[in-house]
Amino acid sequence: MGEKKLMKGNEALAEGAVRAGCRFFSGYPITPQNEVPEYMSWRMPEVGGTFIQAESEVAAINMLYGASACGTRVMTSSSGPGISLKQEGISYTASAQLPIFYANVVRGGPGLGNIAPSQGDYFQATRGGGHGDYRVFVMAPNSVSEMGNFPRICYEVAEKYRMVTMILADGLLGQMMEPIEFDFEPIDPSKLPPKDYALGIQEGRSRRVVRSYDLKPGFMEKHTWKLMEIYNQVEEKETRYETIMAEDADLLVVAYGTCSRISRAALALGRKENLKIGLLRPITVWPFPSKILHDLASRIKKILVVEMSTGQMIEDVKLAIEGSAQVFFHGRPSGGIPTEFEVLDVIKKIYGK
Amino acid sequence: MEKKVFARTKGLTETPMRYCPGCGHGVIHRLVGETLEELDIRERTIGIAPVGCSVFADEYFNCDMIQPAHGRGPAVATGMKRVRPDCIIFSYQGDGDLASIGMAETIHSAARGENITIIFVNNAIYGMTGGQMAPTTLPGMRSTTSPFGRDPKVAGNPIRVCELLSSLKGPVYLERVAVNTPGNVVKAKKAIKKAFQVQVDGLGFSLVEIISQCPTDWAMTPLQSIGRVKDEMIPYYPLGVFKSLEEKK
Numbered sequence: 001m002g003e004k005k006l007m008k009g010n011e012a013l014a015e016g017a018v019r020a021g022c023r024f025f026s027g028y029p030i031t032p033q034n035e036v037p038e039y040m041s042w043r044m045p046e047v048g049g050t051f052i053q054a055e056s057e058v059a060a061i062n063m064l065y066g067a068s069a070c071g072t073r074v075m076t077s078s079s080g081p082g083i084s085l086k087q088e089g090i091s092y093t094a095s096a097q098l099p100i101f102y103a104n105v106v107r108g109g110p111g112l113g114n115i116a117p118s119q120g121d122y123f124q125a126t127r128g129g130g131h132g133d134y135r136v137f138v139m140a141p142n143s144v145s146e147m148g149n150f151p152r153i154c155y156e157v158a159e160k161y162r163m164v165t166m167i168l169a170d171g172l173l174g175q176m177m178e179p180i181e182f183d184f185e186p187i188d189p190s191k192l193p194p195k196d197y198a199l200g201i202q203e204g205r206s207r208r209v210v211r212s213y214d215l216k217p218g219f220m221e222k223h224t225w226k227l228m229e230i231y232n233q234v235e236e237k238e239t240r241y242e243t244i245m246a247e248d249a250d251l252l253v254v255a256y257g258t259c260s261r262i263s264r265a266a267l268a269l270g271r272k273e274n275l276k277i278g279l280l281r282p283i284t285v286w287p288f289p290s291k292i293l294h295d296l297a298s299r300i301k302k303i304l305v306v307e308m309s310t311g312q313m314i315e316d317v318k319l320a321i322e323g324s325a326q327v328f329f330h331g332r333p334s335g336g337i338p339t340e341f342e343v344l345d346v347i348k349k350i351y352g353k
Numbered sequence: 354m355e356k357k358v359f360a361r362t363k364g365l366t367e368t369p370m371r372y373c374p375g376c377g378h379g380v381i382h383r384l385v386g387e388t389l390e391e392l393d394i395r396e397r398t399i400g401i402a403p404v405g406c407s408v409f410a411d412e413y414f415n416c417d418m419i420q421p422a423h424g425r426g427p428a429v430a431t432g433m434k435r436v437r438p439d440c441i442i443f444s445y446q447g448d449g450d451l452a453s454i455g456m457a458e459t460i461h462s463a464a465r466g467e468n469i470t471i472i473f474v475n476n477a478i479y480g481m482t483g484g485q486m487a488p489t490t491l492p493g494m495r496s497t498t499s500p501f502g503r504d505p506k507v508a509g510n511p512i513r514v515c516e517l518l519s520s521l522k523g524p525v526y527l528e529r530v531a532v533n534t535p536g537n538v539v540k541a542k543k544a545i546k547k548a549f550q551v552q553v554d555g556l557g558f559s560l561v562e563i564i565s566q567c568p569t570d571w572a573m574t575p576l577q578s579i580g581r582v583k584d585e586m587i588p589y590y591p592l593g594v595f596k597s598l599e600e601k602k
Binding site for chain 1: 402
């Protein structure tokens with residue numbers, strides 16, 4: 001804890017990871033997340049950790065695979081195009097059950113796209129992203145404060161369930177400055193309990209193997225079901241969300257990250273005009289807060305999904321409510337950012353329909 | 354009076370190997386295993402199995418093992434060595450793994466001078482997937498994806514890894530050996546042991562390229578395949594030390 005500081009989102013993200021015990025970072029330059037590796041390049045040596053500017057995102061994620069297998073809290077960060085390259089290593093890490101943490105400071109895509117904020121990587125983040133059957137625990141901050149405080153939660157979830165965790169931010173959250181107060185004391189990683197899978201010096205124990213494959217017939221199927229059981233537990237225990245004025249709402253806006261901030265402003269404007277609008281903000285987008293949304297949709301018959309994409313989270317919304325409400329969409333992909341007035345206009349159009 | 358002249362090395366597990374008759378991996382595994390035992394580093398060594406036939410190395414080496422993605426061994430080794438400098442890290446890789454898909458990781462770990470050891474088995478073919486052309490397949494050599502023989506005009510010429518890496522400042526020790534004759538096996542053992550010693554001494558990056566044979570995917574008998582190593586492989590891939598900075602000290 002401690003004093004309030006003014007920080008840039010990317011720097012808060014890096015500092016939050018260091019405070020949460022991260023001692024290994026490798027990454028590759030890409031806008032709009034460059035402040036993360038830049039910060040880590042001096043901060044890691046300061047705390048006795050390792051910073052490596054890798055030759056590629058592919059190498060960066062595989063360095064994490066090695067360092068994490070030795071029991072270290074690790075981190076990498078990138079933006080869409082780099083995250084695509086990291087998917088190979090993320091899939092291997094998920095199969096080998098190594099608890100890594102990474103961040104995607106999303107930019108406009110597809111392709112090289114642009115460097116403006118976007119939410120176009122929702123599918124990639126929430127559907128696993130790489131090959132094979134696995135899930136990633138995905139937190140979606142909407143402030144610099146959350147950028148800095150979420151890494152601790154990610155490490156705890158990663159190590160408790162031995163799974164991949166990530167922060168899904170965007171260029172706006174990475175670049176803007178806001179006051180932040182860390183809500184946890186710095187964690188000394190040498191005081192964390194030893195990990196029973198970590199590779200290193202044997203000292204009398206039997207040898208350990210970290211692997212992502214099993215060629216014996218039937219074994220990989222068993223392994224994948226075992227992973228799924230873990231994911232089911234995470235879904236049950238680690239789903240996080242926030243509701244604002246949803247109790248009496250006639251219309252529910254569902255938005256995460258930057259769009260939840262914009263929608264909150266639209267809500268305030270609308271309430272002044274006596275429009276009964278509420279907000280459901282998923283804080284984890286995987287696991288998605290399906291239960292609460294399903295409950296809300298039994299009463300609220302109009303739902304507006306606002307995203308900085310052509311409509312990705314809307315699929316999870318529709319799956320959650322199972323046809324029990326009308327779902328509307330407002331999206332601005334590839335660098336477009338909706339204003340609160342724009343969102344309010346959309347709300348007004350569908351409110352009285 | 355019985356005298357024991359040969360025994361199983363503690364550096365290998367008792368799991369029976371699945372390698373084909375005549376394959377070089379078994380001999381090379383044994384040499385690495387002996388080295389781990391003789392240098393007394395087995396209990397602080399982490400080995401990296403590649404993707405390819407020797408993916409099963411994680412069952413054979415009697416030390417902690419990790420199996421990463423295809424070609425990424427040197428990156429994984431980098432991550433491990435940086436957080437566990439007290440451990441000995443080696444990456445066991447084939448030619449497709451090291452010189453094709455993992456070339457960037459190979460070159461950059463060498464350029465950074467990571468204090469790791471790479472055991473590079475070059476048998477000029479993708480074995481596990483059934484005999485496709487490798488970056489080290491010789492001109493004219495047949496494979497399932499160069500059925501008329503590798504044509505350098507369309508597939509380029511094979512890559513000489515030791516020569517390529519020797520242009521970098523990072524590597525401390527680079528040597529190419531073979532396992533086609535008892536004499537060469539002895540020399541290969543010496544090179545492998547030296548490569549590990551370089552790491553134990555904290556000197557930096559070491560790589561031993563081992564010219565090996567793949568009778569199955571070369572469609573040869575083991576004896577014929579040994580003949581090819583001598584007559585075709587070694588002339589293209591000359592044996593010897595390419596870099597040995599520790600001797601200058």
